[in-house]
Amino acid sequence: MKPFQGLFFKEVCPWWLAWTFDNPLRRVIHKPEAIVGPYLHEGMTVADIGCGMGYFSLAMAKIVGEGGIVIAVDLQQKMLDLMQARAGKAGVAHQIHSVCATTEDIGIKDPVDFVLLFWMAHEVKNIPRFFGQIYSVLKKGGNILYVEPRLHVPDRRFQEILGHARQAGFQINDAPQVRLSRAAVLSKKG
Numbered sequence: 001m002k003p004f005q006g007l008f009f010k011e012v013c014p015w016w017l018a019w020t021f022d023n024p025l026r027r028v029i030h031k032p033e034a035i036v037g038p039y040l041h042e043g044m045t046v047a048d049i050g051c052g053m054g055y056f057s058l059a060m061a062k063i064v065g066e067g068g069i070v071i072a073v074d075l076q077q078k079m080l081d082l083m084q085a086r087a088g089k090a091g092v093a094h095q096i097h098s099v100c101a102t103t104e105d106i107g108i109k110d111p112v113d114f115v116l117l118f119w120m121a122h123e124v125k126n127i128p129r130f131f132g133q134i135y136s137v138l139k140k141g142g143n144i145l146y147v148e149p150r151l152h153v154p155d156r157r158f159q160e161i162l163g164h165a166r167q168a169g170f171q172i173n174d175a176p177q178v179r180l181s182r183a184a185v186l187s188k189k190g
């Protein structure tokens with residue numbers, strides 16, 4: 001196995017590693033409002049699955065406003081705790097519902113208008129089940145923004161994951177430009 005291969009390709013990103021990409025410098029390359037803004041509007045219920053320390057969850061809460069909700073989902077309670085602490089400082093904690101997922105269950109019970117999967121799906125153990133569960137909670141007409149880190153996820157793997165999404169009933173509508181990343185916008189077929 002190559003150095004770090006297990007860490008980056010096969011395992012869940014540990015909370016202490018998240019500081020390497022979720023820090024103030026990140027705004028230079030990933031402006032969250034520009035990346036997710038086109039898919040969101042006030043009052044929406046949206047999900048940030050694999051939210052990590054909440055880089056996107058906080059921005060999404062500001063966009064959907066007081067009438068909206070962000071469901072921030074992560075496998076690691078530590079990530080959710082860090083995310084909620086940041087949300088408290090940003091004054092948006094009351095708009096963010098934390099959900100601690102398991103490897104088999106995304107844990108979302110209510111219908112959502114939009115799902116963000118940012119640099120996380122390559123860590124999911126059971127991808128077909130994962131997209132099947134998203135299919136059952138995403139409202140008709142809603143979008144998924146699916147983004148992977150270009151360095152860690154080769155195009156072959158990205159296409160393989162998109163294949164699972166298609167099999168779950170999604171179609172690919174767009175391939176937006178996101179720095180250092182491969183990205184696709186998905187919605188339910190038909």
Ligand SMILES: C[S@@+](CC[C@H](N)C(=O)[O-])C[C@H]1O[C@@H](n2cnc3c(N)ncnc32)[C@H](O)[C@@H]1O
Binds near residue numbers: 013049117
């Ligand atoms: C590389 S981090 C990205 C965090 C965040 N999306 C960002 O861009 O800053 C990936 C996150 O996905 C979470 N994760 C991995 N598999 C998951 C799953 N099946 N369900 C929910 N979260 C998951 C990890 O715990 C980790 O916090």
